[in-house]
Amino acid sequence: MHKDNEKMKSEIIRRSGVNPSKCMRCGKCSGTCPAYDEMEYHPHQFVYMVESGDIEPLLSSESLYKCLSCFACVDRCPRGVEPAKLVEAVRLSVIRQQGANHLTANDIPEMLDPDLPQQAIVSAFRKYTK
Amino acid sequence: MQVNEYRPLIVAFCCNWCSYAGADLAGNNRLNYPADVKIIRVPCSCRVNPMFILRAFQRGADGVIICGCHPGDCHYTSGNYYTRRRMALLFSMLDYLGIERERTRLEWVSAAEGAKFAATMNDFAETVAALGENKRLEDLRCKK
Amino acid sequence: MQRIGVFVCWCGTNIAGTVDVAAVSEALKSEPGVVFSTNYQYMCSQAGQDIIKDAVKEHNLTGIVVCSCSPRMHEATFRKTAAAAGLNPYMVEIANIREQCSWVHKDMLTGTEKAIILGKAAVAKVNLNTPLTPGESPVTKRALVIGGGIAGIQTALDIADAGFPVDIVEKNPTIGGKMAQLDKTFPTLDCAACILTPKMVDVAQHENIRIFSYSEVEEIGGFVGNFDVKIKKKARFVKEDICTGCGACVEKCPMKKIPNEFNLGMDNRRAVYIPFAQAVPKVATIDPSACNMLKSGKCGICSKVCTAGAIDYKQKDELIEEKYGAIVVATGFNPISMDKFDEFAYNQSRDVITSLEFERLTNAAGPTQGKLLRPSDLEHPHTIVFVQCVGSRCDACAEKGKEYCSKICCMYTAKHAMLVRDKYPDTEVYVFYIDVRTPGKNFDEFYRRAVEEYGVRYIKGMVGKITPEGDKLKVQASDLLADKQLHIDADLVVLAAAIEPDKTARPLATMLTASMDTNDFFTEAHPKLRPVESPTAGVFLSGTCQGPKDIPETVSQASAAAAKVIGLLVKDKLTGNPCIASPNELMCNGCSSCERVCPYGAITYIDKEFPQPDRTVAVRRVAQVNPAVCQGCGACTVACMSGAMDLRGFMSSQIIAEVDAICK
Numbered sequence: 001m002h003k004d005n006e007k008m009k010s011e012i013i014r015r016s017g018v019n020p021s022k023c024m025r026c027g028k029c030s031g032t033c034p035a036y037d038e039m040e041y042h043p044h045q046f047v048y049m050v051e052s053g054d055i056e057p058l059l060s061s062e063s064l065y066k067c068l069s070c071f072a073c074v075d076r077c078p079r080g081v082e083p084a085k086l087v088e089a090v091r092l093s094v095i096r097q098q099g100a101n102h103l104t105a106n107d108i109p110e111m112l113d114p115d116l117p118q119q120a121i122v123s124a125f126r127k128y129t130k
Numbered sequence: 131m132q133v134n135e136y137r138p139l140i141v142a143f144c145c146n147w148c149s150y151a152g153a154d155l156a157g158n159n160r161l162n163y164p165a166d167v168k169i170i171r172v173p174c175s176c177r178v179n180p181m182f183i184l185r186a187f188q189r190g191a192d193g194v195i196i197c198g199c200h201p202g203d204c205h206y207t208s209g210n211y212y213t214r215r216r217m218a219l220l221f222s223m224l225d226y227l228g229i230e231r232e233r234t235r236l237e238w239v240s241a242a243e244g245a246k247f248a249a250t251m252n253d254f255a256e257t258v259a260a261l262g263e264n265k266r267l268e269d270l271r272c273k274k
Numbered sequence: 275m276q277r278i279g280v281f282v283c284w285c286g287t288n289i290a291g292t293v294d295v296a297a298v299s300e301a302l303k304s305e306p307g308v309v310f311s312t313n314y315q316y317m318c319s320q321a322g323q324d325i326i327k328d329a330v331k332e333h334n335l336t337g338i339v340v341c342s343c344s345p346r347m348h349e350a351t352f353r354k355t356a357a358a359a360g361l362n363p364y365m366v367e368i369a370n371i372r373e374q375c376s377w378v379h380k381d382m383l384t385g386t387e388k389a390i391i392l393g394k395a396a397v398a399k400v401n402l403n404t405p406l407t408p409g410e411s412p413v414t415k416r417a418l419v420i421g422g423g424i425a426g427i428q429t430a431l432d433i434a435d436a437g438f439p440v441d442i443v444e445k446n447p448t449i450g451g452k453m454a455q456l457d458k459t460f461p462t463l464d465c466a467a468c469i470l471t472p473k474m475v476d477v478a479q480h481e482n483i484r485i486f487s488y489s490e491v492e493e494i495g496g497f498v499g500n501f502d503v504k505i506k507k508k509a510r511f512v513k514e515d516i517c518t519g520c521g522a523c524v525e526k527c528p529m530k531k532i533p534n535e536f537n538l539g540m541d542n543r544r545a546v547y548i549p550f551a552q553a554v555p556k557v558a559t560i561d562p563s564a565c566n567m568l569k570s571g572k573c574g575i576c577s578k579v580c581t582a583g584a585i586d587y588k589q590k591d592e593l594i595e596e597k598y599g600a601i602v603v604a605t606g607f608n609p610i611s612m613d614k615f616d617e618f619a620y621n622q623s624r625d626v627i628t629s630l631e632f633e634r635l636t637n638a639a640g641p642t643q644g645k646l647l648r649p650s651d652l653e654h655p656h657t658i659v660f661v662q663c664v665g666s667r668c669d670a671c672a673e674k675g676k677e678y679c680s681k682i683c684c685m686y687t688a689k690h691a692m693l694v695r696d697k698y699p700d701t702e703v704y705v706f707y708i709d710v711r712t713p714g715k716n717f718d719e720f721y722r723r724a725v726e727e728y729g730v731r732y733i734k735g736m737v738g739k740i741t742p743e744g745d746k747l748k749v750q751a752s753d754l755l756a757d758k759q760l761h762i763d764a765d766l767v768v769l770a771a772a773i774e775p776d777k778t779a780r781p782l783a784t785m786l787t788a789s790m791d792t793n794d795f796f797t798e799a800h801p802k803l804r805p806v807e808s809p810t811a812g813v814f815l816s817g818t819c820q821g822p823k824d825i826p827e828t829v830s831q832a833s834a835a836a837a838k839v840i841g842l843l844v845k846d847k848l849t850g851n852p853c854i855a856s857p858n859e860l861m862c863n864g865c866s867s868c869e870r871v872c873p874y875g876a877i878t879y880i881d882k883e884f885p886q887p888d889r890t891v892a893v894r895r896v897a898q899v900n901p902a903v904c905q906g907c908g909a910c911t912v913a914c915m916s917g918a919m920d921l922r923g924f925m926s927s928q929i930i931a932e933v934d935a936i937c938k
Contacts, residue, residue: 024667026708031752032617032738036759044754076617076738080669141936146346154344157373165384168391168936169374171345173853173924177908185930189937206907207789207797207809207873216912248378 005053008093012050016089020051022079029073029083039063043073043083050086064091065102069123088127095129102128138192138258140167142251143182145175147205148240149197155244156251163251166259167195174198176209180220183234187224193233193258197247200238210238232257233264276401279310279335280393281326283317283342285372292376292385298341301390305397309333318348323355330359337365337400341393343372362405364852364923369396391936398931406852406922409901413499414599415843418443420491420782421604423451424825425817425832427473429602432836434482438843441484441596442477443491443505445778448553450474451606455536455630457637457644459825460689461720467552467639474554487555490778492593494601494785497876497903498812499848501598509589511560511568512546517584519556523576524548532564534641537634540649541641546576550639558584600839601786603796603808604816604832605779609771610665614674618664618769623742624649628771629683632690646698648766651745655765658694659749660687660705661737665772667708676772676793681822683770684711688724690768695728703730704762706737706751714824733760740767779819787875788813796820806835810874811903814838853923854904855911857897860884861918864895868910868919876903877910 001009013019029043036042041049041063049058058064064087073083094100103124112121144150150171156163172178175198183194196217198210217236225231235254239247282299284290295313303311310333314322317340329335338361340352345368353363371389379385417433419426422444430440442449454474456466477483486505493504529545536549545564548556558576566573567587577585609628612620620626625648627635638644648655662683668675684707691703710732712718724730735752742748749762775794783790788808789797796815799807806815816835817828842848857868859882869877878898883891897919899910908921920926 022669024708025754026663026736027734027752027754028736028738029752030738030754030759031706031736031750033759036752042752042757042759044752072738078663078665078668078675080671139937141933150344151346154346154370154373157344157377160377162378162380165375165379165381165388168388168395169370170395170929170932170936171370172908172929173921174907174909176912177921177924177929179912179926179929181926182929182933186933186937189934191933191937206905206909209873209907209909212871212909212912 001053005055008055009050009053012055012086012089012093015092016082016085018082018085018089020047020081020086023047023051023081024079026078028076028078029081032072032076034070034072035066035068038066043087046086046090047081047083050090055090058090059094063087064094065128067091069127091127104129136259136263137164137166138255138263139190140193140195140255140258141186141191142167142169142195142197143172143175143178144169144197144239145199145205145210146171146173148199148203149175149247151241152197152239152243152247155241156248157244159244161244161248163248164255166255167251174204174206174209175213176206176216178213180216183220187229187264190264192261192264193235193254195235195237195250195254197237197239197250200240203240229264230261232261276307276337276403277309277333277335278305278307278337278339278397278400279326279329279333280305280308280312280339280341280397281317281322281329282311282313282371282393283322283340284313284315285343285376286315289342289372289376292379292382293371293389294382294386297386298371298389298393302339302341302393302397305394307337307401308397310335317342318351323351326352326355327359330356330361335361337367337403339367339369339393339396339400341369341371341389341396344368344370344374362407364406365400365403367396367400367403369393394938395932395935398935399928402925402928402931404922408852409850410847411499411850411902412847413843413845414501414597415439416441416596416598417600417602417839417843418501418503418596418598419602419604419816421451421606421817421819422446422449422485422487423604423606423817424453424470424473425606425819425828426451426602426604427477428829428832429604429816429836429839430483431473431476431480432833433839433843434480436836436840437482438840439482439484441486441505441598443489444485444487445490446549447488447510447557447559448549448555449477449485449487450550450552450554452630453825454550454552455633455637457633457640458689458693460685461714461716463689463693471552474552478554485555486594488559491782491785496597497900499599499842499902501601501812503596503598503601505594505596507592507594509562509591510557511562511565511585511587511589512558513584513586513589514555514557516582517557518582519548519553519558520582521548521558522579522581523558523585526575526579528573528575529564529566532561537641538628538631540631540634560585600812600814600842602814602816602835602839603779603782603786603788603819605776605782605819607773607818607822608776610676610774612664612769612771615664615769617739618661618737618767619740619742619747620769623747625655625742625747625765626740626767626769628769629686629690630771632768636690636693646694653745653765654698656700657702657762657764658704658766658768659737659747659762659764660691660703660768660770662687662705662707662770663736664769666770676774678793678822679711680770680772681711682773682824685714685717685720685824687768687770688712688721688730691730692724692728695724695730704764705730705732706735707732708734708736714826735760773818773822775819786810786813789873806831806838811905812842848902850901851906853906853921854901855899855906855908855919855921857899857914858918858920859896861916862894862896863916863918864897865915867913867915868897871909871913873907873909874903874905876900876905
């Protein structure tokens, strides 16, 4: 594994508290994911790519913001890998950088959907901005 | 016998089923280790009473090593687990008494690990030799 | 004072090459107790042994030290020599000056020096040796088999065929176990009942076998060769010896809505029932929790219709006490509960079933007479989804599921899928797998046939969620190879639930003082070399109580356990190892520390009377070691706070003498 990749991997693992090498590649996370079709990289691929240090493509992927943080994958993973926490850790490493907010508060009103639960809006703020 | 170089005195307790057999295997394969190591055979590492170790130190041993089966492989199912706990306590007490931690060791050696046995003994003898003579627990009254 | 003879072996040049053997025998001459010391080329040869025998007679030796190869090599040889010379064999000690001296040291000087020290240690030990005699205990020539599934049946038949009486204890009203519930068996697809029921009949008719059905083991005492067992024969309210199994009572019983355990609750039975047509013993049993007569005294129909007069509402639990020489555990397995797997909707839809339920559903004697109809509306399912590894191979920290692979699911799922496609080619069959594990004779071929000949669609991936919607089950799953999420409208979903040891195993292990792993599987004495014995002497393991197994493996293990039992029962007496723990009763303070560390349950406490100097008698609690059970590990000797417990052959004083000799 390349040195930079190694470093990034250990950073993601440290931040998420997830051990991706526990994965047995069953794909239950992707089988359970409600946002699967929206995502470029699916939960099981997230785990695999972090495990193999291939994190660069994840950083620039829209998938980071498509994950609903519903934690269904975390709940159902038989090996206790917690893929959503990995997604969150990768997302944090992007939006924590200067000016890297995915959304600003001003963008939100026009995106609002009357059916959207309040909880999702709050969670979006948490997820997409510093 | 006049020996110029200081050689430590090391007592090794080996369980009959794994480590003693491992020592035999080291012999079969002619793997050298220092003659400073003298082995005492016990049925199981859990037979090693901490008293025996204190006694050895009292009588002038420079190092004591206890060898047992790997955890989970004990001939008596759980003997080495007792050893592990007892030795943890004993070692911390010896530390308190001022005996260097390096003078005692607990090692798992299976009957197939002749090479590991020899390597362990070489390493241990070297470590103990580097520490020099053990003066702390020797009972002066026993010294002739 | 001992009279010790020292015999130093050259072992050709093996020892003599690096050790000055003459110097060793000379140096040891002056050790305390030594009255004779010599060296010889090959001590283990006939001539060498004769030297020892002659010396014993000539010098009236009471102890022998042989400085030679490892005791693991020739200790037994020299003990026999000592015995031949009229000496107690345990008065022999070996100083290992070959493997642990001459072979590992190159220098003659250090080699000789160390050999002398090792010899001194052995002499110091022999000075404290005492003659030991191995204990003997008689063997009760009867075996107990706990569990009447295929494992228990096979073990019992093999032991009984060898001529020993066997009792089978089965908690259910009939023997047969899980195999009786199966439909076909992989990889040959012969029907389980066709191969099992003849064996059940053999058991019933065997003159050496007694079946205690509807019974449980209540208490186990004693030790190898001499177990005392109490068996509770639960009241079945039917006289077993009179009932003909005609079923008239079953037909007339008005209580019709009791879930039928044998069909896993997929249909109903009566309050009085015979689990299945080929049950052994074929007698009716009244379920006291459902019977009106037993609950309120109102009914009594079964008693009226029984022409044999077998019904007995006043029957009580019966306690049977019996002695056994050996005990075989064959308690088997159960599928785990699906309650915690909400995502699979097992509790929301009747059309989500476990594989064992599927077995009943396709069984000709099952609730649908073998027609594949889904439980909710008895319609023929057109799309069936099989989910593998449900609860198997889970993380140790996860709250649901088991860490291990249940081993049998890959094969039975292939079997189920194949059978469905064979009988109903219009059915779509999907199998979601993580890995397909088929190690076994003709196993992979079987799985390939399911795919290639029967067109079962194997999809690498896992089902994430099942949602019942109308009469369909919406299955959402991943297809990892196609990198797609699949949505399948299924009619029936079959979950390959993990298997776990039966719940009765844990309390039984406690009674037997047999060890278990964290998953409640019984531990074997050695994972490779003693796979059918428990570390507890006289307790043997048969079938899935030791770990997940399929039928062929279970049967081989059952026969292996039987062979071990027979090997034990043919002996008239058991000769123990004399190197066992022995407490000094006068020093014992009755603290129970030794009892708690003993891995074999060899230590018990008794109240013993001790005469006092003033001629009164004091009663004190003291430890007792059972010589037939103790294996001589010595764990108790260190745990003993008062120093009362010692290990014969490896006494504390002996080991300290060795330490002193080495450190001198």
